[in-house]
Each structure stands twice: as structure tokens, then as C-alpha cells.
Amino acid sequence: MGIVVDIDKQRSDKPSLDDLTAIVDADMAAVNALIIKRMESPVALIPQLAGHVVAAGGKRLRPMLTLAAAKLCGYEGERHVTLATCIEFIHTATLLHDDVVDESALRRGVDSANAVWGNQASVLVGDFLFSRSFELMVEDGSVEVMGILSSASARLAEGEVMQLLTANDTDTGETEYLEVIAAKTAQLFAAACRLGAVVAERPKVEAEALDAFGMNLGITFQLIDDVLDYSAKQAELGKEVGDDFRDGKITLPVILAYRRGDDDERAFWNRTLGELEQKDGDLEHAFGLLQKHGAMDDTVDRARHYGAIARDSLGIFPNGVVKDALVDLIDFCIDRPY
Amino acid sequence: MGIVVDIDKQRSDKPSLDDLTAIVDADMAAVNALIIKRMESPVALIPQLAGHVVAAGGKRLRPMLTLAAAKLCGYEGERHVTLATCIEFIHTATLLHDDVVDESALRRGVDSANAVWGNQASVLVGDFLFSRSFELMVEDGSVEVMGILSSASARLAEGEVMQLLTANDTDTGETEYLEVIAAKTAQLFAAACRLGAVVAERPKVEAEALDAFGMNLGITFQLIDDVLDYSAKQAELGKEVGDDFRDGKITLPVILAYRRGDDDERAFWNRTLGELEQKDGDLEHAFGLLQKHGAMDDTVDRARHYGAIARDSLGIFPNGVVKDALVDLIDFCIDRPY
Numbered sequence: 001m002g003i004v005v006d007i008d009k010q011r012s013d014k015p016s017l018d019d020l021t022a023i024v025d026a027d028m029a030a031v032n033a034l035i036i037k038r039m040e041s042p043v044a045l046i047p048q049l050a051g052h053v054v055a056a057g058g059k060r061l062r063p064m065l066t067l068a069a070a071k072l073c074g075y076e077g078e079r080h081v082t083l084a085t086c087i088e089f090i091h092t093a094t095l096l097h098d099d100v101v102d103e104s105a106l107r108r109g110v111d112s113a114n115a116v117w118g119n120q121a122s123v124l125v126g127d128f129l130f131s132r133s134f135e136l137m138v139e140d141g142s143v144e145v146m147g148i149l150s151s152a153s154a155r156l157a158e159g160e161v162m163q164l165l166t167a168n169d170t171d172t173g174e175t176e177y178l179e180v181i182a183a184k185t186a187q188l189f190a191a192a193c194r195l196g197a198v199v200a201e202r203p204k205v206e207a208e209a210l211d212a213f214g215m216n217l218g219i220t221f222q223l224i225d226d227v228l229d230y231s232a233k234q235a236e237l238g239k240e241v242g243d244d245f246r247d248g249k250i251t252l253p254v255i256l257a258y259r260r261g262d263d264d265e266r267a268f269w270n271r272t273l274g275e276l277e278q279k280d281g282d283l284e285h286a287f288g289l290l291q292k293h294g295a296m297d298d299t300v301d302r303a304r305h306y307g308a309i310a311r312d313s314l315g316i317f318p319n320g321v322v323k324d325a326l327v328d329l330i331d332f333c334i335d336r337p338y
Numbered sequence: 339m340g341i342v343v344d345i346d347k348q349r350s351d352k353p354s355l356d357d358l359t360a361i362v363d364a365d366m367a368a369v370n371a372l373i374i375k376r377m378e379s380p381v382a383l384i385p386q387l388a389g390h391v392v393a394a395g396g397k398r399l400r401p402m403l404t405l406a407a408a409k410l411c412g413y414e415g416e417r418h419v420t421l422a423t424c425i426e427f428i429h430t431a432t433l434l435h436d437d438v439v440d441e442s443a444l445r446r447g448v449d450s451a452n453a454v455w456g457n458q459a460s461v462l463v464g465d466f467l468f469s470r471s472f473e474l475m476v477e478d479g480s481v482e483v484m485g486i487l488s489s490a491s492a493r494l495a496e497g498e499v500m501q502l503l504t505a506n507d508t509d510t511g512e513t514e515y516l517e518v519i520a521a522k523t524a525q526l527f528a529a530a531c532r533l534g535a536v537v538a539e540r541p542k543v544e545a546e547a548l549d550a551f552g553m554n555l556g557i558t559f560q561l562i563d564d565v566l567d568y569s570a571k572q573a574e575l576g577k578e579v580g581d582d583f584r585d586g587k588i589t590l591p592v593i594l595a596y597r598r599g600d601d602d603e604r605a606f607w608n609r610t611l612g613e614l615e616q617k618d619g620d621l622e623h624a625f626g627l628l629q630k631h632g633a634m635d636d637t638v639d640r641a642r643h644y645g646a647i648a649r650d651s652l653g654i655f656p657n658g659v660v661k662d663a664l665v666d667l668i669d670f671c672i673d674r675p676y
Contacts, residue, residue: 043496045503097465100438101458120439120502123461127435128495130465134472134488143479150472157466158381164458165383 015331017059023325024067027081031063034085038132049117049125053092061221061329062192063088069196069210072314072322079199082140087192089133090153094160094188096126101164102247144198152191159183168248170266170274174255178219186218193217209313213326216310221333223303226251227296228336230287242283248273252302254286256295265289300334307334353669355397361663362405365419369401372423376470387455387463391430399559400530401426407534407548410652410660417537420478425530427471428491432498432526434464439502440585482536490529497521506586508604508612512593516557524556531555547651551664554648559671561641564589565634566674568625580621586611590640592624594633603627638672645672 021028039050063084070080099112100119114122130153137146162180166172193214197207229244230253244251250273258269268285272278290296307330317323359366377388401422408418437450438457452460468491475484500518504510531552535545567582568591582589588611596607606623610616628634645668655661 041496043499043503045499046496094465097461100461119457121499123435123438124495124498124502127432127464127468128492128499130468131488131492131495134484135492138481138485138488141481143476143481146472146484147476150469150476154466154469154473157462157469158379158384160462161379161381161383161459161466164462165381 015328020325027067030081031084065192066195069193073197073200073202075200083195086133086136089129093126093130096122148191152187155183155187172250181222185222186215189218190214213310213313216306219306220303227299248276252299253290253295257289257293260293353666358663365405368419369422400429403530404533407531411535411538411540413538421533424471424474427467431464431467434460486529490525493521493525510588519560523560524553527556528552551648551651554644557644558641565637586614590637591628591633595627595631598631
């Protein structure tokens with residue numbers, strides 16, 4: 001498929017997904033068609049509910065990574081479309097189960113599936129999408145691919161359980177938090193990228209490089225996501241600000257502020273996040289403490305560090321529009337408005 | 339592995355699992371060891387919670403089917419142990435998610451995992467076991483096996499969603515109910531049995547025969563399970579009688595009684611199961627209506643019908659202790675005390 005990118009245009013100061021989107025445009029249309037086709041079921045509720053989550057959609061970052069990584073590796077077949085769809089199904093299943101776990105009423109600014117259809121249907125349709133993802137892999141037929149995705153899925157579930165265990169635990173340290181986000185978020189990014197090298201049958205060194213790119217990009221992405229939860233306007237982000245605070249999730253901004261704070265401040269965090277005893281004004285007070293200790297800016301700095309590792313991971317690949325677009329993606333993840 | 343079965347003993351009148359248990363005894367020990375080994379995780383809660391469900395255990399019917407089917411097909415390798423473990427992991431994952439969906443406080447007479455650790459952990463550890471099951475399949479390496487189990491899992495999830503949709507719907511008919519239990523219960527029985535022929539590399543006709551055996555045995559099993567929920571003493575069954583009634587599940591005994599009842603009786607079912615408006619004495623009244631219309635006995639008759647099909651499915655296999663034990667299993671499923 002042809003790639004239409006205006007390489008003569010001035011690179012603007014503001015990083016965007018435009019080049020990456022253009023590069024994977026035709027493939028992404030094929031992924032979207034396959035998603036619709038393979039969420040079908042004689043049980044009408046399944047495509048209804050799954051369609052709701054897929055339509056809420058977001059940026060489709062993960063399948064985009066598989067498509068772009070395959071392009072970076074010079075792949076010219078069609079398997080990457082199937083594998084990108086697998087990735088999105090696993091991600092969608094996780095979102096459905098996450099919303100049940102978090103008891104979320106909104107996802108990206110629209111009613112979450114569990115709010116509309118109930119927790120029960122969300123759990124079961126998540127299971128369906130997860131199974132369907134494995135059916136797609138089986139159709140693709142590569143045991144190596146199935147190994148990558150089944151291990152990533154198990155690790156993802158471990159990360160979600162770890163996150164559950166660190167919730168409300170203000171003793172959680174930065175190292176532990178990094179383990180959680182590496183497992184629950186970055187592992188699927190890493191697998192999505194690795195698949196690009198695997199379908200293109202590139203040497204192991206390229207598969208490892210793309211895995212490292214995805215892992216570090218995923219950590220970058222999650223760190224910024226955690227910053228955004230304490231700062232972006234809901235309208236911009238399409239989700240409720242303060243979700244993590246209300247859920248008592250211990251994210252890096254809080255970990256930094258807690259460690260830099262005095263006894264009174266720690267008592268505040270222990271009450272609000274540890275005991276989940278929250279009252280009006282607490283979220284605003286949390287904003288203030290995070291700002292006071294530079295916890296937001298420093299979390300962004302940490303994100304930049306992992307972003308730099310992601311960028312260097314791509315060093316072994318030839319320069320060109322695809323690599324440039326992936327680097328733009330790192331910058332885009334970091335410079336999302338907060 | 340040697341099979342120690344006393345073939346000279348008089349076959350007692352009461353069907354039991356004793357012969358089947360003896361036949362798969364050594365293999366089942368290997369399955370139990372593999373279950374323990376592969377539910378390990380650095381996240382300690384995962385083996386704790388999964389171990390709780392596995393220990394509550396039950397009869398391990400499904401993995402037993404894979405082991406026995408492999409023996410029936412003359413298989414002498416070790417792959418059936420791995421695949422039986424996959425089956426049990428999928429089943430355990432389903433139990434965890436079922437209990438969340440049903441909001442059950444007890445499972446087989448002990449506290450359900452969600453009652454002890456919460457719905458959130460149950461959802462996520464279920465996801466972990468499901469992923470771990472796919473990892474095990476990948477290690478086994480057969481794309482055919484992965485196809486069978488991924489399709490069975492997707493069908494299982496569809497069945498669970500169908501069950502959710504027919505809950506509280508007293509218009510549900512017998513055909514629709516059969517579709518639900520074929521998908522949610524019998525499909526995994528069918529896959530468990532089919533795998534025996536697949537590992538033994540037997541001809542397709544034997545794989546189909548074992549699939550049919552499992553499918554019809556699974557339907558038989560579920561029909562009797564639904565009868566037991568309205569009749570067995572809690573202590574014998576190890577679970578609360580009346581669960582299905584309290585959840586408003588529409589099972590065959592109710593479907594028969596509803597259709598055979600008068601307007602007053604239908605109003606009773608619509609109130610208690612349709613609207614879930616239940617008061618003291620309702621369950622006992624339901625018992626009475628089911629007895630009055632012979633709905634329990636006739637459901638058992640229906641179960642015998644599918645049991646007969648299961649028995650005939652085994653016709654192409656040579657007679658012997660394994661086949662006898664599988665036939666005993668059908669009778670055992672039907673003649674459980676109710």
C-alpha cells in the first residue's frame with residue numbers, strides 16, 4: 001500500500017500524529033473493517049456492546065504501532081492487519097474489564113459499557129473479545145506470534161492485579177509503580193511493536209529493538225496519562241479528571257509528592273487515597289500539593305527519560321518517514337496538553 | 339502409565355466415578371502438579387486466589403475427560419496432561435468470572451473468591467488464568483489444538499452472554515435454553531474430549547465422535563445440575579440450593595413448569611424470576627409447582643435422552659475399561675442424588 005506523506009512540508013513545532021496516521025491510513029481502514037467483521041456474533045448484544053467500546057475508540061495507538069512497525073521493517077504482506085486487530089481486541093477486552101474493576105461510569109467522556117449494560121455483560125463480552133483475539137491468531141497460524149501475545153496477555157493481567165494491590169497503599173515506591181505500568185500498559189505496546197518485526201521475518205535484533213521501543217514508549221505514555229489525570233481539562237481528555245484520585249490509585253505524581261511532603265501532607269494522602277475518605281476540595285488540595293512539590297513536572301521529566309530510550313531503540317533502523325513518524329509519536333505522547 | 343482397574347469386580351448398581359478416577363489417576367496427579375506450577379506468579383495474590391478456586395476443586399470432570407479420551411484413543415505420550423491443564427484453567431477462569439456475574443457468595447459450599455478477595459481481583463485473576471491457558475497451548479505448539487480451544491472459549495463466552503440475556507425472561511423456550519447450555523457448558527466438554535483424539539492423531543471420525551460424546555454429556559450434566567439446584571440438599575451438593583431461583587435464571591425445570599402452569603402460576607414465575615420480587619416461602623412454592631407438573635422428572639428424562647446420544651457416540655471405539663468408565667460417567671451424571 002502506498003504511503004502518502006508530505007515530506008517537503010515544514011515540520012511544525014507541535015508534534016502530531018498526522019504523519020503516522022497518514023502512513024498507516026489504508027492499513028488502519030482494513031483493521032477497522034476487520035474489527036467490525038470479527039466482533040460479529042449471533043448473540044446481538046456482543047457486537048452492540050463491543051461496538052460501543054470500539055466506537056468510543058480513542059486513537060487506536062496500539063494497532064497503529066503494529067502497522068507502523070511492520071512498515072518500518074519493510075513488510076509488504078497482509079498479516080499485520082490481522083495482528084493489529086488482535087492487539088486492539090486484547091486492549092478492548094482489557095478496557096471492558098478495567099471499567100468493571102474501577103467501577104467507571106465514563107470512558108473517554110461517554111458512558112462506559114458497564115454503565116450502560118452492566119458489569120456482567122462487560123465481563124463476558126471482554127472474555128469473548130479476548131477469545132476472539134486468540135481465534136484470529138490461530139487463523140494467522142504463527143506459534144511465535146501466539147507465544148508473544150499469550151505471554152503479553154498474562155503479564156498484562158499480572159500488572160492489573162499488581163495495580164489493584166498497590167491501590168490505596170501510599171507506601172508504594174517508584175520502582176514498584178514502574179513494574180506495574182510496565183506490565184499493565186507497556187507490555188502490550190512492546191508486543192504490538194515486536195509483531196512488526198516478526199511478520200516481516202526480520203532478525204532478532206530488530207524484534208528486540210522494536211520491543212524496547214514499545215516498552216519505553218508505553219511507560220512514557222502511561223506516565224503522561226497519570227499526569228493528565230490530575231491536570232487536563234475533562235473536555236480535552238474526554239475523561240473525568242481525578243479518576244485516579246477518586247479510585248485511590250497510587251501513581252507517580254502522588255508517589256513523588258508523598259515522599260517530598262511533610263507529616264500533615266502525608267496524613268492528607270493517607271486519608272484521601274489510603275482510606276478513601278474524600279470530601280469537597282480534596283482534589284483541588286491534591287492539585288496544589290502536586291504543584292508545590294513539582295511532582296507533575298518531574299513526572300513529565302521521567303517520561304522524557306523513557307521517551308529518549310524509546311527513540312534510541314530505533315537507532316538500528318534506516319532513517320525515513322516511518323521512523324520519523326514513530327519519533328513524532330514519542331513527542332506527541334509527552335507533549336499532550338496538561 | 340499403567341491402568342489399575344479391577345475388571346473382575348461386580349459392577350455395582352450405583353454408577354460411580356471410581357473406575358474413571360482409577361484410569362486417569364496417575365495422569366491426574368500430573369495435571370494437579372502442573373496446575374500448581376503454572377498458576378505461579380511473582381504477584382502472590384494470583385496463586386492465592388487461583389489456588390482457592392482450584393482447591394475448592396470439585397470433581398475435575400473436564401480435565402478427566404481429556405485424559406480418558408486420550409487413553410481411549412491409545413495415546414501414550416504426555417501432551418494430554420498439558421492440554422487437560424489448559425481445559426481446567428479455562429474452566430477455572432470461567433468460574434471466577436461467573437461468580438462475579440452471579441454475585442455469588444458461595445461456590446461448592448465454601449466462600450467464593452469474589453466474596454473473599456472482591457470482584458476486581460476475581461475478574462483479573464480469571465484473565466490471568468485464561469492467558470496462562472493460552473501460554474500452555476503455545477508451549478504444546480499445535481495450531482489445531484489452539485484452534486479448538488480458542489473457538490470453544492469464544493463460544494463459551496457467547497453462551498454466558500446468552501444466559502445473561504435469558505435471565506429473568508420467562509418467555510425463554512426449551513430450544514433457546516438448549517442453545518445456551520450447549521454453548522456455556524457443553525462446548526468445553528466437547529473440546530476436552532476432542533483433544534484426546536487430536537493428541538493421539540486419530541482420524542477425524544474419532545475426533546468428531548468424541549466431540550459428540552462431550553457435547554451430549556455436557557448437556558446431560560447441565561440439565562441435571564439445573565435439576566439439583568431445585569432439589570438436592572445443600573450439604574450433598576456443596577452449594578446453596580435455589581441459587582438459580584434467586585438469580586432469576588430460566589432453566590428447563592422452570593421452562594416446563596411455566597408452560598404447563600395456569601395464569602396464576604405464570605404470574606408467580608413472572609414475579610419471582612421475571613421481576614425478582616421474592617419473599618419468604620417463594621422457593622418452597624416453586625419446589626411445589628415443579629413437582630406438581632413433573633418438571634423435575636421430565637428434565638431428568640431429557641437428560642437421559644442426551645446421555646443416550648453420548649453413549650452411542652462412543653460406538654465406534656473398541657470395548658474395554660476406558661469406554662466402560664466413560665459410560666459409567668454418563669450414568670453418574672444422571673443419577674447424582676436429587
